[in-house]
Amino acid sequence: MLSEQSVPVVRATLPAVGAALGEITDRFYARLFSAHPELLRDLFNRGNQADGTQKQALAGAIAGFAGMLVDRPGTRPDAVLSRIAHKHASLGVTSEQYKTVQRHLFDAIAEVLGDAVTPAVAAAWDEVYWLMANALIAREAQLYETAGVVEGDVWRPMLVTGRHRETPDVVSFTLRAADGGPNGRFLPGQYVGVQAELPDGARQIRQYSLSRGPGRAEWRISVKRLRSGPGPEGEVSSWLHANLGAGQTVMVSAPFGGLTLPEGDGPLLLASAGVGVTPMLSMLDELATTGSARRVIVAHADRSPDDHAHRDELARLAAALPHGECHLWYEDPDGCAPGARAGRTDLGALELPEGLTAYLCGPLPYLRAVRGDLLHHGVPAADIHYEVFGPDLWLGQE
The missing domain is CATH 3.40.50.80 (Nucleotide-binding domain of ferredoxin-NADP reductase (FNR) module)
Known part of the structure; x- marks a missing residue:
């Protein structure tokens, strides 16, 4: 919940900040990737950056969360935050990275809005950011604990035991732990992150649902090849289709995802x-x-x-x-x-x-x-x- 002094400041500045969020997110990502090119290379989805959808999602998250804080102070978008947290966990995001994001985001806000960002405005929006960030950090900590891993340490090599073409655009891969140990448990409906080492040296990550139940000896993912023309969109699915086969190893995250089979006997x-x-x-x-x-x-x-x-x-x-x-x-x-x-x-x-x-x-x-x-x-x-x-x-x- 926002502090009493921040509520009127955020309410008064939300229209101006919201109107400028497109430009703010453009400047933010430019600053972030200039200072930390490894984040674009190995963490952020380059396809989503190229088509602008990641910028739209960030802008929507900030505006939506801020609006809820001032209009419905007793509520929180837990379902949305949970989806984001699961996705972050499958990427191995750490709490320290939120500090990096905050620094470059607020530099971008100050650059775009200029003198309108008074100390009071900066403090109020910093409070908005950390309310959202800390909610995500807490949820991600729970997910890492449940997965039995140290924060961000979600990756392990898995052996591809089989490959099967399902349709012209979908290939399934079966996987087991490369060290011969158990794959581990997951909940029906969850997904894993898969890391592809591309020809330019990038290690891009995409999420794929586990497409069989947890009672099987091997995991299975089913990868649809995206055909969106040149550019980074579809680069991971195309690489997996062209290069990944039985006998090879691939880095796979622990399972995450909140869309899981509910207990009970209801329809x-x-x-x-x-x-x-x-x-x-x-x-x-x-x-x-x-x-x-x-x-x-x-x-x-x-x-x-x-x-x-x-x-x-x-x-x-x-x-x-x-x-x-x-x-x-x-x-x-x-x-x-x-x-x-x-x-x-x-x-x-x-x-x-x-x-x-x-x-x-x-x-x-x-x-x-x-x-x-x-x-x-x-x-x-x-x-x-x-x-x-x-x-x-x-x-x-x-």
């Missing part, structure tokens, strides 16, 4: 699009392995049956549940997927039971559309959970 909706099916496969595998009697509604959308990674596996796992059902939508059904519907996901075609808990994973437009449909059908917002891969541009809409 579930597992809704996904594209490669967003991967955490749902892990949840379904665990449900089938444990003989769950829950009602489970699977709803998946894709471009076509040929583009649907793990299509047969998804249907088989849903059918293995006594109260499981699988509904498919394809933009181009092409006649080879009996029972699939044409077009995009239509929850109005399904019978949604009372007490439903929904889990969503897919592109942001898909998440927005399906979440809106669920709210329209009376599912409480608190019972709708989603995972965003890439910068979270949906801040403040919990």
Whole structure:
């Protein structure tokens, strides 16, 4: 909660700061990477920097958090903060790095806003920053403790034991600990960071869901190759597709991610699009392995049956549940997927039971559309959970 003296200062300056956040984040990242080029090379996603989405996410996080502090002082965007903390943990972010970010961010604010940044304004916004930063640091400390690792020390080599092409654009890799020890436990729905050493020497990191349940001897990730033309976007997935094979080792983080299978016996909706099916496969595998009697509604959308990674596996796992059902939508059904519907996901075609808990994973437009449909059908917002891969541009809409 903001101090009494800071609330009116932040409220009065929020419009000006918000209007300038685009320029502030541009200057911030320029300063940060000039002073610490290793952060862009080995920590920050170069694709998200190139297309501007990371800057948008940072600006949205600052503005959204500050607005909540002054307008709803008794609340905090815990779901958003948790998603950010899990992502940071999978990158090995440390508490010391928040000090580096603060220094370059506030230098950028002073450069853009000039004399408007009085000592009182600087102190108030510093308080905003550290309220958010300390919340993240505390959550990340809990995640590291749960994972049984020292702060930031999340990496270990894993051996690729197999490679399988699922679709023209998706390849699965099976993994086990390179030292022959146990892989370790994870919760169904979690992801790992994967570090790729690229030809220019960068060690870029991307997150991939574990696409089978935790009861398996080996982990599996399913990597979709992004085809966005030249530039850094898609550089890691393309490298993994072209270079990673059985017998090689790759650096993999401990598992993180808050979109996990809930305990209990209430009905579930597992809704996904594209490669967003991967955490749902892990949840379904665990449900089938444990003989769950829950009602489970699977709803998946894709471009076509040929583009649907793990299509047969998804249907088989849903059918293995006594109260499981699988509904498919394809933009181009092409006649080879009996029972699939044409077009995009239509929850109005399904019978949604009372007490439903929904889990969503897919592109942001898909998440927005399906979440809106669920709210329209009376599912409480608190019972709708989603995972965003890439910068979270949906801040403040919990």
